[in-house]
Amino acid sequence: MAVAVEAVGLTKRFAGSSRPAVDHVDLATEEGEYLVLLGPSGCGKTTLLRMIAGLEQPSEGEIRIGGNVVNGLPPRARRIAMVFQSYALYPHKTVRQNIEFPLKAQRMPPDKRNERAEWATELLGLTRLLDRRPRQLSGGERQRVALARALVREPSVFLLDEPLSNLDAKLRTLARDDLKNFHERVGTTTIYVTHDQVEAMGMGDRIVVMLDGKVRQIGPPQAVYELPADTFVATFLGSPPMNLIPRDDVIVGFRPEKALPAAVLGEALDGHRRWTLEIHRIEYLSGDRHLHGLATGLGTPTPVIVRLPATVMMPIDVGGTHDFVVREDDLCYFDAETERAHEVRAR
Amino acid sequence: MRSGLADREGFLARLMLLPAIAYIVALVAVPFVIAIAYSFSDVTAGNPSYDWVGLDNYRANWRDPVFKRALWNTFFFTAATMVLTVVLANIVALLLTADFRGKWVVRFLILLPWTTPAALGAIAWVFMLDSLLSPIDWILQQVGLLDDNRHMVWLGKSGLAKASVIGVQVWRLVPLAAVIIMAGQTAIPDDIHDAAAVDGAGFWRRLWEVTLPLTLPVIAVAALFGAIITFTDMSVVRVLTNGAPVNQTQVLASWAYVKGIDGGNLAQGAAVAVFLLPLLLAATVAILRAVRRWEVS
Numbered sequence: 001m002a003v004a005v006e007a008v009g010l011t012k013r014f015a016g017s018s019r020p021a022v023d024h025v026d027l028a029t030e031e032g033e034y035l036v037l038l039g040p041s042g043c044g045k046t047t048l049l050r051m052i053a054g055l056e057q058p059s060e061g062e063i064r065i066g067g068n069v070v071n072g073l074p075p076r077a078r079r080i081a082m083v084f085q086s087y088a089l090y091p092h093k094t095v096r097q098n099i100e101f102p103l104k105a106q107r108m109p110p111d112k113r114n115e116r117a118e119w120a121t122e123l124l125g126l127t128r129l130l131d132r133r134p135r136q137l138s139g140g141e142r143q144r145v146a147l148a149r150a151l152v153r154e155p156s157v158f159l160l161d162e163p164l165s166n167l168d169a170k171l172r173t174l175a176r177d178d179l180k181n182f183h184e185r186v187g188t189t190t191i192y193v194t195h196d197q198v199e200a201m202g203m204g205d206r207i208v209v210m211l212d213g214k215v216r217q218i219g220p221p222q223a224v225y226e227l228p229a230d231t232f233v234a235t236f237l238g239s240p241p242m243n244l245i246p247r248d249d250v251i252v253g254f255r256p257e258k259a260l261p262a263a264v265l266g267e268a269l270d271g272h273r274r275w276t277l278e279i280h281r282i283e284y285l286s287g288d289r290h291l292h293g294l295a296t297g298l299g300t301p302t303p304v305i306v307r308l309p310a311t312v313m314m315p316i317d318v319g320g321t322h323d324f325v326v327r328e329d330d331l332c333y334f335d336a337e338t339e340r341a342h343e344v345r346a347r
Numbered sequence: 348m349r350s351g352l353a354d355r356e357g358f359l360a361r362l363m364l365l366p367a368i369a370y371i372v373a374l375v376a377v378p379f380v381i382a383i384a385y386s387f388s389d390v391t392a393g394n395p396s397y398d399w400v401g402l403d404n405y406r407a408n409w410r411d412p413v414f415k416r417a418l419w420n421t422f423f424f425t426a427a428t429m430v431l432t433v434v435l436a437n438i439v440a441l442l443l444t445a446d447f448r449g450k451w452v453v454r455f456l457i458l459l460p461w462t463t464p465a466a467l468g469a470i471a472w473v474f475m476l477d478s479l480l481s482p483i484d485w486i487l488q489q490v491g492l493l494d495d496n497r498h499m500v501w502l503g504k505s506g507l508a509k510a511s512v513i514g515v516q517v518w519r520l521v522p523l524a525a526v527i528i529m530a531g532q533t534a535i536p537d538d539i540h541d542a543a544a545v546d547g548a549g550f551w552r553r554l555w556e557v558t559l560p561l562t563l564p565v566i567a568v569a570a571l572f573g574a575i576i577t578f579t580d581m582s583v584v585r586v587l588t589n590g591a592p593v594n595q596t597q598v599l600a601s602w603a604y605v606k607g608i609d610g611g612n613l614a615q616g617a618a619v620a621v622f623l624l625p626l627l628l629a630a631t632v633a634i635l636r637a638v639r640r641w642e643v644s
Contacts, residue, residue, distance in 0.1 A: 050541075053541075053545055054544075054545075055541050055544065055545070074544065075544045075545045075547075076544065076545070076546075076547035076548070076549070080545065081545065081546075082541075082542070082545045084538045084541065084542060085538075086536065086538045088536065088538035088539050088541065088542035089542075090539065090542075090543075090556075090557060091539075091561070092560045092561060101543075101546050101548070101556070102546040102547050104552075104556075105546055105547035105548045105549075105552055106547055149542075149546070153547070
């Protein structure tokens, strides 16, 4: 049964630190949702997760799991399971003993325990590793054991703290698929902490973008990417990040891939904003061309990056100046002072 | 360019090892060889000429009931001290790592016995366990466990005197063992404890299934060090009971001292002390193996 997790005004202050690690966070998962907490290191996402787990006590605010306030309850009373960045396997126990440990703690009888452990190991393809110890396993195998240990007692919520960051790049892609498939199969509400926007965009049903202990935006990947709530979200997500151009009391933003040379569109320029780009440098990255240059005509002349898709064959040289267009609908506007997005997008 | 003294690492290494080697040879190796040689002789303080007597001293000791008592006591005191030390040191180590107000005072007090010389500590205990003035008796009288005019006479009865010797040994060994075990406990990553908490393990299960197994190698080392210290110690028995009542609390080290130094029979004293050797050798081998296993893993 999928269960929702809610945080209301959740705050954590650590002794000796002037600003709270988590600052009045409000969020609620939907049942069975895959919610990703995304932010740079030190933004409070792990502290938030640890408060939900019961490993840290909040300074203020409330945590509800399945509608019940769990503040003050120890982790074991919360029916949550957590996978740690380091996996935190018990080094002196075999894979089987590691996986059975949560069941043993529940005082489940040995034969039933065995059955559940076998079900979990089969699900994650660990059957032949049951008698090994963690130090005899590869990084990917350890991660799967940690997952099996979390899964085995059928928790109502999964908490994953950067479970992929200790894997090499190739393995990470595979493990990402595994995690996502796994979630689709078990359908348990999952909160996933990462600083990697690719993981967040690829896996999250919704993304919570955090900075300095505060939630900056919550939304599905597409909304967070295309309608960033402020300039931090706009530049934190996307590679290269959103271009931001100051104009009077607003900041105009557009994604690098939303600009095209005017010549490509010919005469059909209705609803487009025209501007010019003086090309300083061209990077050729996996078929696309990244044009670095100075944009004029959108506001104060500002360095920007434009990503030309491989399908645009037009010759462009360093030092040249070209006319570019961006659809009016693709422009974002932010208040120059608060850096928050304007409610009404077109101006 | 000429190579200086500092470049000749082999020579330099030998030079720097020299003081340590000289120290060990003069104060350990030479007395050790002399002790073994004496144990096969009839050397006494009054007549230091060396005459070979074979195993006579060992035979004489073996017939002596006090020697057998001392041999048994040495093993018994060491074993009892170790069991109590390991249990208490684990508890103290948990206290030392816990976070509470005033922990610095508690830490200081707990570590105090370790910094006190054994003989000095034993003298303090002589007062604590005095037949008439014992503060422990006074406390027992105040709480009503002991009649007002009666006394425990801690050091005067065989059982209580043995318990007192063990108690003082434990008192002085627990801090060292606790510090060693604490180092082992703090080496366990926080994530492991967090994982155990999330997995639903309470305090006792975490202790038995996570903390203790992971500190076991360190506990073993602490226990072995403590065993060697207890096994070879003579100062606690010497100062606390001097073997009383009637040699009931003698151990090998104190009995060797009584025979060899007090009684002047160097040869028989040496033969008593040589009995310490096999166990010390076994303990040393065990420590070296434990350390090597540690280095490998």
